Amino acid sequence: MSDRISIVVVDDHPLFRQGVVSALQGEPDFQVVGETDSGEQALQLARTLMPQVMLLDVSMTGWNGITTAEKVSIACPATAIVMLTVSDDKDRLLAAFKAGARAYVLKGVSAQELARVVRAAAAGEVYVSQSLAGEMLVSLTQGKAPDPLQELTAREREIxxxxxxxxxxxxxxxxxxxSEQTIKHYVTNILQKLQVRSRVEAALLANRHDRGTR
Known part of the structure; x- marks a missing residue:
């Protein structure tokens, strides 16, 4: 099926990662397109594969999950990040959402519930336990670069x-x-990075920038 939700799984515990991959592959509307045990590799996979969802362990050696989430959300804002953790620590939760995550899931969750969260994240929804939601909402805003065009990659500028x-x-x-589908993902990233709603607005912003730098 071409409309399956593409997923990358990132966790430095091989047994747990394999279990998550196996559970997700059992869902007919999911397609696990990549997996890794490092944040650095996760960023490369995000840029190469542009998955709709990335499941990301909070605690990893090297780049931790928060650092990785921030880098992936900047490079590929169209990828929905679902954090996986053994802790319901409020500071980590807030840091994860500030970094760009859309969901924060405890590792004890059932396979069915994880599948539901992945679908919700892919649809643009936010998931967090009710007890922590109130404390999270006050700190969700992220600083944006003064010139959003500087956030675009060379390929995105070309497109x-x-x-x-x-x-x-x-x-x-x-x-x-x-492929046309790959271009569609790039365009989604471009629109989100520029914080505009349409291709026309993006083109106008770029044209205004070009005139301003001449």
């Missing part, structure tokens, strides 16, 4: 320029040898 020239997703894909 934005083609959007500004009136190319469709399919035409852009044909021009730079990527």
């Amino acid at each position: 934005l320029a083609l959007i500004g020239n009136g190319f469709t997703n399919r035409q852009i894909g044909e021009k730079i040898f990527l």
